[in-house]
Amino acid sequence: MKILLVEDDALLNKLVTSHLKGQNYVVDSVTDGATGWSYASTFDYDLLILDLLLPQLDGLSLCQRLRAEGDTTPILLLTAENSKTMKIQALDTGADDYMVKPFDIAELEARIRALLRRGQGQASPIIAWGSLLLNSTTGEVSYGDRPLKLTSKEYKFLELLLSSGSQVVGVNEVLSHLWSSNEFPVESTVRSHLRRLRNKLQKAGAPSDLITTLHGRGYYLKSPDSDELTAEGSIASKALAKHNTEAKAASKPDLETSLSPTQPEDEASVESIIDLSKAEQYLQFLNRNWSSAQQTCLDKLAQVAQIEPNERAALVHSLAGTLGMFGLNDALALARQLEAIWKISAEADSPETTSLLAQLQRIIQQTQTIKAAPTSCPREQPPLWVLSNNTDFQTEIESFALKQGFTIRHFNQPKALQKALAQDSPNRIIAQLSCLQDPSVTPPQRSAWKESLGSIPLLIVSHQDSLSDRLQALRWGGQFILHSSPNLLDLLLQHPSAPTSSKLSPSHQQIKVMVVDDDTHWLNTLLHQLQNWGFKVTTLADPAAFWQVLQSVNPDALILDAKIPEIDGFELCQVVRHDPKWRSLPILFLSILNDPESRQLAFGAGADDYLFKPVMVGELAHRITSRLQRIQSLEAP
Amino acid sequence: MTSSRQLLIIDDEETIQTVVDFGLKLSAGWSLLKASSGREGITIAQEHSPDAILLDVMMPEMDGVATFKALQADGQTNEIPVIFLTAKAQATEKSQLKALGVSGVITKPFNALDLPMLISRILHW
Structure with a gap:
């Protein structure tokens, strides 16, 4: 569950944020109304907590603006003013609940849970899926009668799947629900959390495919067996009865113990978690250093004409290194194109290199400020694996990749590629259907292949458009594409999770x-x-x-x-x-x-x-x- | 990641040294020794025994691979873990680099704030 907290009191903001994080929520916290508006209108949240008195845009106006835009996310208002008029005004503006400061943190938590349940049309804090139970109040998870000890990310992952029912949850959805908006996880991180979650579920007796991967689309929970379904009602009601008894017994919960029943984060805690203020400081640092770096880059460009042709590739390589550190991706791509050209042929200038150099110089000269620091895994240059035994096809993809700065790895045999998948994972695989048409391959071997793909997108290229080729591609877990398709190379540039068609609903x-x-x-x-x-x-x-x-x-x-x-x-x-x-x-x-x-x-x-x-x-x-x-x-x- | 570390970067690009230095400090409070060539790097490594070395693959004169081999051959430095810094376009050689016995490879460009996390994961710190 993802919460946005807009509170200008730094101490209270820090306290509530760290407390909610300890309760397994993903929290984005900001300190003024205008930033609150830009966060709330950009990212999806399950709940918004707004302070009433905020700099720039006050909580009531923010609430009003969100509701006017059709945003139905539950809103909880916090304020120091305990007047009836204010409460009425807050609720009339569209807030769903209201708390007066100073408040009891346990009460805040209970109200948050109630609002989140309401937001999801969920009447009870217990979510059941066959023998799997998740109690959103206590954070406890069990399968059958076996409790599961989950890390916070695993818990959130499971909660997201459970709240989506049988619906497929895309990788993007997982990324946006499990990480706050100033963190930059990569897709393989999702896979590694999923792997651990699956192992834990399996150890508790759940079927291995309880969480099923749908290649290239995401994950969903497999429907429970019919026996489990009949049992589900009684398991859930027993769990709820137990929960209610325990809740009564502990009407004043011991915060120390109720904070988080989950294990401390292991590897998850060292994910690419970048504190927003650090990211800002880093960006400022890059900006302070840009003017001198800019001069160095321009000096290097000026040297190109003076040095030996065979030294040019190395020079633009080092230029690319600097441009990359400053996040200038367009300039970086141009420098790499030049490097690729000069690596292959150290000939003197060609019209192409002259034009690339001019473009590069223009971008460097025109860059006055660094707008964004680089991400450690730039999405526009995904590593690509190619399965093909046709040299023309290999060359075609390779020359395209070289221009775009892709990493490429070639395979001739599906087996070799599958073996490599155990060690490493590409962002995308492109395969020729002819390489996969081996009559000796058995359906179990094909299933194993699909399993090893995980959610890595696979493009299967064929020379003819027939239902039988489309079916074959499907059985290998790939997306069919015609070799003659003008979109073939464009598809390689797309980020795997990017939607391929934007079919917006008409009226x-x-x-x-x-x-x-x-x-x-x-x-x-x-x-x-x-x-x-x-x-x-x-x-x-x-x-x-x-x-x-x-x-x-x-x-x-x-x-x-x-x-x-x-x-x-x-x-x-x-x-x-x-x-x-x-x-x-x-x-x-x-x-x-x-x-x-x-x-x-x-x-x-x-x-x-x-x-x-x-x-x-x-x-x-x-x-x-x-x-x-x-x-x-x-x-x- | 809380314990303080000292790393050595061997990279001929001064800008990269500066940015990495800032990122490591800001993100994890680690300190950085800097060398602009393989030879300078080996000397600093012998004198200071850093916790790990970040080594650029493509450098003039003595390149990253040659530097790594020299570090391995020296009894004073052969225990220090080495991580290669390489451009994406060269990452095809990642497996060849790993085969040399380096601890890991980090691909450029990177956000220097991510480095402590990446390094800790590679070296199991």
Whole structure:
């Protein structure tokens, strides 16, 4: 759970922040209303705690502004003024709760928990998933009757998955929920926390795939078995009864002991946690040193024309080093391009190098201030692994990578690549489908391959666009792309988690829905009902024409039946999901199959929602629009 | 990370030395010895026995690999852990560098505030 605290009293701010952090919350804390506004309008929070009297923008105005913008995040106001008028005003402005200073920290915590539960539509502090129980009041987690000792990050990870139900949680969502906005974790950090969490769950008796990885998309909780589901109610109610008894017994909790039942952070505590003030000081330092560094860089550029051609690569290499330390990524990329050119051929000047040098000089001269310090793992230059035995293809990717400053590693065999994955992990893998078409590979071997990929995106390149090649790519856990596609190289530049298409929901009246079902009678009913709700509906009873219809309709949402003759609805969903164009398309299953396994298959295939027939059309319309809104909010810059 | 450390950086870029020095101090209170060439670095390492050495791979005259080999061959310095600093474009050689027996490789550019965390993780401090 992520909380924003806006409080100008430094001591109180520090106290509340450290206390909440000890309670497993991720906290961003700022000291004035204007910064509070920019944080609250930029990042997603589960709760906002605002002081009433703040410099620049007071708490009431901030609250008012957020509500006017349609922000529904729960807000708790803190103030020293204990007057009835003020309380009424605060609540009328849109605050959800109100506390008068000085307050009891235990009471603040209890109010926070209540607000967070309300925000999530959760009535009880206990969240149950089969035999897995999480008590958000005490921070205790158990599987069956075995307690789990989790680190704070593991706890938050699990809490996020539990509060998302069967929905897929993307890596970006995990990053933004588990780390505060001034920390810069990398994706592999998420994987390492996940690995430890899985181990602990497994030791407590949970199935190994309780937290399932959906390649390239994220993670979700596998539905509990039906036996577990029946037991879930009673486990949860027993846990709640126990919780209530204990809460009564400890009406004045001992803060020392109730602070955090979790273990101290191990490796997590040394993640790239940068204190905001240190980051600011560092940036100021870079700025103080920039003018002299700028001169050094310009001097080096001037030397290029005077030195021997074979010394040029080394000179621009050292220039690149300095530019990188100051976070000048555009200039860094230009210097690297020059380095790459001069490494290959130490010939005299070419029009290309002259133009690159001129651009580089211009950027250096025009840079007056350093706006951002570099991140230790610049996202625009991901290491890339290439699986191919075709030299033309290898050269094509290599020359592109050299220009962009990528690191490349080549593999000829899937086995060699899989072996390397145990040691190291790239940001992305590009493979030729022909390298993977080995008839001797068994399905278990393929599963092992997919498992070793984790959430590393895999692009599978083919020369022909056929359903069979798309299926093959899917079975290898990759995203299909045509070799002739003009997007091929662009895809390599994208950050793995970046959404590939930005399909923002149009106004409700224009939402285009495509429904695939072999039952024509049902299709007709749904067509009219959804039209009454203002949707533009296209129905399809024959899946053979699916791909063509999908391309020409270009829907905003897709509704699939699980069982369509001749084709498996789940596999169809996977094929759609693996095309980058449709990665964000909301896919809802509407099925008569009301069992956990089918739900599981649907979510595993990339579905966003699963509903049973018959369905109330109002419910369906609501699910479609809320899914579109969710995507919109995630894709918003 | 609370205990104070002394590191040695061997890098011919003075700007990089300055930024690393500031980042280590600010982030973890560590101190830094600076050398601009392999030879100077070896002498400082012999005199001061730093807790670890950050070594740039690409330097004129004596490069990082040659410096590392010399440090390994010297009884006074062969116990000091060495971490290579290398540009992203060269990171393909990361495994070759590791095969030499260095403790780790840190890729440039980096945010010097992250260094104590990266180094601690590499060296299990």
